[in-house]
Amino acid sequence: MRVNFTVNGRPQEADDVWEGESLLYVLRERMGLPGSKNACEQGECGSCTVRLDGVPVCACLVAAGQAEGRDVVTVEGLADYAKHRADAHPGADSAQLSPIQEAFIDAGAVQCGFCTPGLLIAADEMLERNPSPSDADIREALSGNLCRCTGYEKILDAVRLAAARQSEAV
Amino acid sequence: MATTGTPTDITQGTPTRGGIGESTLRPDGTLKVTGEFAYSSDMWHEDMLWGHTLRSTVAHAEIRSIDTAEALATPGVYAVLTHDDLPTGVKRYGLEFQDTPVLAHGKVRHHGEPVALVAADHPETARRAAAKIRIDYAELPVVTDEASATADGAPLIHENRDDHHAGHVPHPNIVHRQPIVRGDADAAAGRADVIVSGEYVFGMQDQAFLGPESGLAVPGEDGGVDLYVATQWLHSDLRQIAPVLGLPEDKVRMTLSGVGGAFGGREDLSMQIHACLLALRTGKPVKIVYNRFESFFGHVHRHPAKLWYEHGATKDGKLTHMKCRIVLDGGAYASASPAVVGNASSLSVGPYVVDDVDIEALALYTNNPPCGAMRGFGAVQACFAYEAQMDKLAARLDMDPVEFRRLNAMEQGTLLPTGQRVDSPAPVAELLRRVKARPMPPERQWLTAGEAADVRALPGGLSNTTHGEGVVRGVGYAVGIKNVGFSEGFDDYSTARVRMEVVGGEPVVTVHTAMAEVGQGGVTVHAQIARTELGVAQVTIQPADTRVGSAGSTSASRQTYVTGGAVKNTCEHVRERVLEIGRAKFGTYHPAWATAELLLESGKVVTDGGEVLADLADVLEGESVDLELEWRHRPTEPFDLRTGQGDGHVQYSFAAHRAVVEVDTELGLVKVIELAVAQDVGKALNPLSVLGQIQGGTTQGLGVAVMEEIIVDPKTAKVRNPSFTDYLIPTILDTPTIPVDVLELADEHAPYGLRGVGEAPTLSSTPAVLAAIRDATGLELNRTPVRPEHLTGT
Numbered sequence: 029m030r031v032n033f034t035v036n037g038r039p040q041e042a043d044d045v046w047e048g049e050s051l052l053y054v055l056r057e058r059m060g061l062p063g064s065k066n067a068c069e070q071g072e073c074g075s076c077t078v079r080l081d082g083v084p085v086c087a088c089l090v091a092a093g094q095a096e097g098r099d100v101v102t103v104e105g106l107a108d109y110a111k112h113r114a115d116a117h118p119g120a121d122s123a124q125l126s127p128i129q130e131a132f133i134d135a136g137a138v139q140c141g142f143c144t145p146g147l148l149i150a151a152d153e154m155l156e157r158n159p160s161p162s163d164a165d166i167r168e169a170l171s172g173n174l175c176r177c178t179g180y181e182k183i184l185d186a187v188r189l190a191a192a193r194q195s196e197a198v
Numbered sequence: 199m200a201t202t203g204t205p206t207d208i209t210q211g212t213p214t215r216g217g218i219g220e221s222t223l224r225p226d227g228t229l230k231v232t233g234e235f236a237y238s239s240d241m242w243h244e245d246m247l248w249g250h251t252l253r254s255t256v257a258h259a260e261i262r263s264i265d266t267a268e269a270l271a272t273p274g275v276y277a278v279l280t281h282d283d284l285p286t287g288v289k290r291y292g293l294e295f296q297d298t299p300v301l302a303h304g305k306v307r308h309h310g311e312p313v314a315l316v317a318a319d320h321p322e323t324a325r326r327a328a329a330k331i332r333i334d335y336a337e338l339p340v341v342t343d344e345a346s347a348t349a350d351g352a353p354l355i356h357e358n359r360d361d362h363h364a365g366h367v368p369h370p371n372i373v374h375r376q377p378i379v380r381g382d383a384d385a386a387a388g389r390a391d392v393i394v395s396g397e398y399v400f401g402m403q404d405q406a407f408l409g410p411e412s413g414l415a416v417p418g419e420d421g422g423v424d425l426y427v428a429t430q431w432l433h434s435d436l437r438q439i440a441p442v443l444g445l446p447e448d449k450v451r452m453t454l455s456g457v458g459g460a461f462g463g464r465e466d467l468s469m470q471i472h473a474c475l476l477a478l479r480t481g482k483p484v485k486i487v488y489n490r491f492e493s494f495f496g497h498v499h500r501h502p503a504k505l506w507y508e509h510g511a512t513k514d515g516k517l518t519h520m521k522c523r524i525v526l527d528g529g530a531y532a533s534a535s536p537a538v539v540g541n542a543s544s545l546s547v548g549p550y551v552v553d554d555v556d557i558e559a560l561a562l563y564t565n566n567p568p569c570g571a572m573r574g575f576g577a578v579q580a581c582f583a584y585e586a587q588m589d590k591l592a593a594r595l596d597m598d599p600v601e602f603r604r605l606n607a608m609e610q611g612t613l614l615p616t617g618q619r620v621d622s623p624a625p626v627a628e629l630l631r632r633v634k635a636r637p638m639p640p641e642r643q644w645l646t647a648g649e650a651a652d653v654r655a656l657p658g659g660l661s662n663t664t665h666g667e668g669v670v671r672g673v674g675y676a677v678g679i680k681n682v683g684f685s686e687g688f689d690d691y692s693t694a695r696v697r698m699e700v701v702g703g704e705p706v707v708t709v710h711t712a713m714a715e716v717g718q719g720g721v722t723v724h725a726q727i728a729r730t731e732l733g734v735a736q737v738t739i740q741p742a743d744t745r746v747g748s749a750g751s752t753s754a755s756r757q758t759y760v761t762g763g764a765v766k767n768t769c770e771h772v773r774e775r776v777l778e779i780g781r782a783k784f785g786t787y788h789p790a791w792a793t794a795e796l797l798l799e800s801g802k803v804v805t806d807g808g809e810v811l812a813d814l815a816d817v818l819e820g821e822s823v824d825l826e827l828e829w830r831h832r833p834t835e836p837f838d839l840r841t842g843q844g845d846g847h848v849q850y851s852f853a854a855h856r857a858v859v860e861v862d863t864e865l866g867l868v869k870v871i872e873l874a875v876a877q878d879v880g881k882a883l884n885p886l887s888v889l890g891q892i893q894g895g896t897t898q899g900l901g902v903a904v905m906e907e908i909i910v911d912p913k914t915a916k917v918r919n920p921s922f923t924d925y926l927i928p929t930i931l932d933t934p935t936i937p938v939d940v941l942e943l944a945d946e947h948a949p950y951g952l953r954g955v956g957e958a959p960t961l962s963s964t965p966a967v968l969a970a971i972r973d974a975t976g977l978e979l980n981r982t983p984v985r986p987e988h989l990t991g992t
């Protein structure tokens with residue numbers, strides 16, 4: 029089948045998609061967007077988290093056909109998405125990293141980095157809803173994203189740092 | 199898009215600066231947060247096929263026949279391979295013994311063993327075709343524990359062993375056995391006022407790295423193959439792959455692609471040979487990516503263990519003796535079991551002074567899943583048991599458990615049971631003092647001012663299972679000792695190539711090693727070392743591949759020591775060569791060229807008094823220095839096979855934990871509130887990375903304390919929980935605050951005085967959590983992981 033949807037602000041089309049293919053497979057193997065990671069493909073680890081019409085979902089659990097006509101944001105488009113959060117016309121340009129991406133680098137929250145794309149999408153969405161989260165809020169929001177390297181402390185640091193920087197910027 | 203031939207150039211990533219001792223940021227950080235970093239599962243080629251592995255559905259069986267005709271006839275399928283299709287007479291591989299078939303031949307020895315391979319144009323086509331392969335199994339009885347493995351008439355897992363341990367093991371189903379006898383434990387027991395003993399069980403843990411086993415093999419025009427793969431040691435893979443393919447090593451070109459964690463689970467081969475075989479057979483690039491289910495079968499696990507311990511102590515709290523027996527389940531193939539046995543035995547006494555010991559450790563061959571390397575490597579299981587024993591002794595003597603440990607703590611100069619003297623700082627008592635002195639986290643943190651309890655802070659969390667009634671707190675301590683690097687006489691060297699030249703008027707350095715960056719941050723510290731040694735701002739780290747000599751394994755907490763040492767050593771030789779060039783060009787202009795101690799700093803040649811003699815750009819104008827050198831730490835020796843004596847280890851690493859837990863005694867749910875760590879790292883080359891390693895290692899220890907276990911059916915030897923739904927690793931809600939206290943007591947034998955960091959925190963984390971749960975509940979708890987039924991008696 030053919031599937032049409034918008035990815036990171038750009039219309040995309042995939043042909044010959046097998047009905048059982050996941051959104052994750054189509055993004056990674058057909059659209060050249062391997063940023064969303066394939067760690068468990070069971071909806072347990074959150075490494076493939078993308079935003080589907082703004083809602084964080086595990087792309088491995090979304091059939092590609094379900095994305096027909098919808099908007100997908102992956103880690104590749106996160107910086108642009110964050111920049112144009114309040115903009116009616118996203119996708120115009122992409123330049124710097126989003127605050128959460130910067131904070132992950134600066135706080136040492138990236139080690140092997142396989143969990144990072146999913147965590148970034150989830151954390152960015154949480155900060156959009158809750159700009160000054162408590163530690164318990166952060167832990168609750170990120171509880172669907174497994175990380176095996178960091179012990180999560182630096183990830184907490186990164187989210188706190190991004191929140192603090194955003195509040196300073198306002 | 200990630201394609202073959204283009205491993206991610208991390209120099210396009212985060213701009214970094216800073217020498218050793220600074221919290222320099224990762225050069226690959228930007229690439230990893232933007233999704234541009236190419237992991238092995240991201241490799242892609244326009245014309246590629248997908249490989250799939252058919253695995254055994256039974257644990258022990260004769261293979262009567264394999265029928266591949268229907269699979270091969272499936273549209274879209276390009277090749278189906280079995281053992282009979284292997285191109286050479288070399289059909290087995292292995293880290294220590296070559297006992298592992300590339301594809302099962304004659305029989306299968308464990309659930310999930312690879313039997314056949316399929317290459318097809320879509321991964322689902324390959325999976326469906328593999329399901330059409332018909333295998334006629336005649337099931338055999340399974341051997342699953344020591345009793346069944348060594349019973350009279352037990353089936354032999356490997357009928358005709360020809361490995362170097364076969365001659366001295368007491369039974370062919372024992373991979374390796376290491377006794378250690380020092381002093382006279384029986385006589386010393388006579389001096390004991392109290393004697394405690396215990397039997398402990400350590401469950402099978404999985405590395406559960408997030409990036410699945412994966413890679414891309416591309417056939418070369420010369421008949422060779424290019425392999426892009428996630429691994430821990432490129433040259434070890436190469437040594438095992440090339441003979442099976444019938445190719446000289448220079449025709450198997452390996453490049454490290456992005457590694458999504460390892461923790462020991464990538465020391466053994468997984469899909470490497472399989473992908474190469476399919477690529478060479480079909481003439482097309484072949485990508486293999488395991489899904490999570492297959493990943494649980496695709497790598498070895500941490501050895502589950504049974505441990506029997508006896509300790510004695512005098513009434514003033516001094517240990518008199520220790521006897522122990524450690525039985526590790528190695529599963530169907532040897533993997534790293536012999537070395538794990540060596541570690542478990544030699545470190546079985548822990549960081550304590552005990553002169554009279556009687557130790558035996560062994561690993562079994564069974565039909566359980568193969569076990570091998572995992573962070574902590576044999577020392578983890580022992581630490582769980584000896585730390586429980588320390589608490590038992592302290593309780594019997596009515597002493598504080600930390601004070602009891604400090605009374606017996608080893609220090610620099612202490613002899614290990616192997617007779618080896620610990621010849622660098624061993625601040626065991628100090629580490630314990632530090633974790634104990636730390637302020638306690640507040641009680642009843644779930645209570646919020648004037649409002650309902652925040653259930654997120656309670657055991658059971660968002661499941662809303664308690665509001666605090668029936669919740670009790672406990673505190674526990676543990677400390678451990680881990681060897682750094684490969685032991686027992688292993689030639690544990692590394693190689694570094696360093697080039698210094700002028701580019702665009704600036705001196706620049708390129709570092710090329712085959713070190714596997716698995717997330718630990720080696721690429722960061724190698725650049726820091728080069729900047730420190732050569733005084734330049736710009737350092738490029740080349741992708742790791744087999745065009746440079748071996749770096750050894752990214753395991754055993756050794757890479758910063760050994761490959762870091764190799765980078766440092768090569769830089770020192772490059773510096774000498776640069777100074778020779780400088781002397782030849784400018785030596786006549788200033789006497790200091792001949793007389794002073796010269797350094798390279800901030801792009802200049804300076805004297806140790808700070809006088810600038812020349813710009814490096816001028817010295818190197820028109821020339822470059824390019825050296826590739828091997829570097830070795832001081833040698834070790836094998837343990838004597840009867841007495842266990844020998845200077846087997848290079849260096850030791852120590853960490854202590856204090857765990858604070860809260861337990862809902864009604865439901866048996868545990869919440870770890872805090873896991874404080876103190877660790878001696880010798881010298882923190884990158885403090886930020888050191889914290890990440892310590893916190894990550896601590897969390898893996900927490901996981902095995904309360905949730906992580908591969909469950910193998912004892913009747914069928916089949917794995918029951920190969921998924922992240924059923925094999926649980928800690929989430930951010932399960933993981934507490936992990937405050938870290940870092941000591942830097944230099945080891946004079948090591949580069950910069952550093953000490954391997956990655957493994958030690960995994961050792962003591964588990965027993966500290968267990969001790970805290972025992973403290974909270976008063977239960978004995980001799981097994982890990984602790985499950986609710988162990989706490990509620992249901």
